[in-house]
Amino acid sequence: MSTCGPKMKMDPTLHRDKKPSWIKVRLPNNPAFWSTKSLITDLKLVTVCEEAQCPNRWECWGQGTATFMIAGDKCTRACGFCAVKTARPDALESDEPDRVAEATRRMNLRHVVITAVARDDMKDGGAEHFQKTIEAVRAANPGIIIEVLVPDFNDRDWALSMVMDARPHIFNHNLETVERLTPLVRSRAKYQRSLTVLKKAKAMANGNVSTKSGMMLGLGERHDEILRSMDDLLEHDVTVLTLGQYLRPTPKHLPVVDYVTPEKFDEYKAIALEKGFRHVASGPLVRSSYHAADFRPELDVLEAIESDLRAAKGLEIGPEHLQIPAPKDGMIQAIA
Template identity: 80%
Template sequence: MSGCHGPKMKMDPSLHQEKKPSWIKVRLPNDPVFWSTKSLITDLKLVTVCEEAQCPNRWECWGQGTATFMIAGEKCTRACGFCAVKTAKPDALEDDEPYRVAEATRRMKLKHVVITAVARDDLRDGGAEHFQKTIEAVRAMNPGIVIEVLVPDFNDRDWALEMVMAARPHIFNHNLETVERLTPLVRSRAKYDRSLIVLKKAKAMVQGKVATKSGVMLGLGEKHDEILKAMDDLLEHDVTVLTMGQYLRPTPRHLPVVDYLHPDQFAELKQIALDKGFRHVASGPLVRSSYHAADFRPELDILDDIEKATPVAGMDLQPEDLPIPAATKDIVRASVS
């Protein structure tokens, strides 16, 4: 597998629409909060999907003091045709990473955090236990925070998925990414039906007490009726939150952009999805899985059930006991005071 250059394209590269339309605009950072967020992430030696996946909204989100933390390293074992994350042999998991993520949520005073990861097919559990530990560490250090996870499919291993759900995230997100016909071209090793089954199983494992979420990229050559079918399939598998955004090619070695959808088309699809029964829909050219994630709040019964199931009595550790590298006692104590 190749490194940071991306996978070999499996679609005709002549399909690519090189010229971006006027509505594809990225705002550059002009807020001091952006730089303080960047500094914090560097200080705690964390990885964000914002940077690794070249998210077009990272300037905006970091300027608001929010970020999506990518655990389990920055090297993925899959080579999906759309993704900018490096494909390479992953490094060993870092035992203290869950605490560093938790520390970041406290320093940033987050009310909502998104935790994602690369696919770790090299690990027997696909990184599920690492997700579990990170969720638990975040909840212990930042009680009351809404925890959203964006997970790989764990190769549909029920026992691995159960590890994640045992930690009781409030929102379980697994992206369908594209329509059924294009899945073999777009998603390395992933399967359309398997992703749907993982979403349904996750909800069933906690008796429905989790909000389930998924997202699709548009502009890869999908047809309108295929998008509608993907919506119906997600609803049939108990998904209530949907994101839809424009696919943007990270490098010339990635899949071509076949179409740029107009913002009016995204608005139309949003209304269709809401009419079909989705509880919350984010749809627009620059929408990504974590874009304005805190705009959606799970149902009160979900929040209440998780609070009862995961009581937090308070931290027994002192701040200086947390295994955060390159942070002195004074720095850590000040950050959690």
Template identity: 45%
Template structure:
């Protein structure tokens, strides 16, 4: 298969400035900026973003991720209201909220997720909310808070196949992520989504196995995208795949039983999240 790097849209300075002004005014972070997402130009043009709560410093150090790692920052108790204000100002109809890992907090930040959902729903009752959560170390009390938060969709990313998981996500656990997704699917009356990257060195049969394992625990929606190395210090890209590969894997995912699939070179877990599964 031809090795090549995908083309990424250039950021429109005016759109970028407008979005950043709203984020700065409300003291908010987005994973779009923190992880240097290649889709920022397209999403910002739609006035869409994935908000990242609980600071922009992660207590874990995944080899694929561009988010800063270190000691968790103090929790901003005003963040839920700031988030609700920004969503209203942007006239958003669908919101994805994720966070850095906060292993330093007793509940992993689950209570703060819940507070954000409540603040948003109180101010913007028609907004649909998707939570893309950490694994909370499979703390069932924390997971219960998430399940009962009143969200419209739950997601947790598996990221890669079992064999590569420990090198890609050294402080996470492949089996634990499956348990989190199963807990969501078994206890929440909403659809559950997960995401996988390709190009990290996985074999095709391993990818299919991971897809089946996600289905087996109750995941119904899947996103698949090409891993892009944020910097030389991050995990190496072992292979670039073309659009035909992503079309084939999408067809296979549907045939396996997933009800909604987004698959493409620049697809990320929250890419056009408002359209997936409609």
């Protein structure tokens, strides 16, 4: 495993092999799990749920949701935390956007998350493929909330603008860790560049997009560094934050330095909300896409996006035309 940037070492004696009692994975016991798995197999789709060994995949698939990973299953980066394969990627599949769109239609999704491996082998980093997938999903499933979880596209503005021109409702790019640990944890990525990408995405949509980022805890970060990262994200116009426990995929990946207690995650959530984040998901098994639909983008964001899309087609729009999903029970209280 290789990383870029200055060489950094962690004390291996700090690593804990035995997981605490609160790290529990729920096995499938719902017919919807097998239905979702069958559909994904039938359409020859890749999910980050499986590739990244997400601990929640049994639960999410059991609820009929999945996070689709486009542009292949081989990443050009070798991050110290990630279970996705690092290898020379295959060529893009031109029909993949339509297959993802068909999956959202069959699953009757109201909220979809689309992510991708880092494609540094391509000039646009896979941005056009994101654009085509967003457009195909919207055409097949009007009214769906579209969330993208993207790589940094090496901070190429023209590539980022291709994604934003497709008007996703939620733009997610993970900071992953605090600034000090970034060279160790994230291959080729840069802390400041990730912040810049988030801010640019918001600006490219004239503010009409919800921006989201997430961090893993338990890699050796300090309390003050976590708070500093929260402030940095807020300063770069991020409104949604996820915090979860890092779990070591294999012995070749970075060790777990500490298992953060559920109480500590609750404390960080309270701090983040007090600082000004609009929505925070914080817990040991929280991941970027976990219960993603629990967050409902701001109404003005939805209205602006739908209005712009209809205007581009020469259609007039009024509030009565908006296909805006109603919030779940208790959602307003959770977001407030």
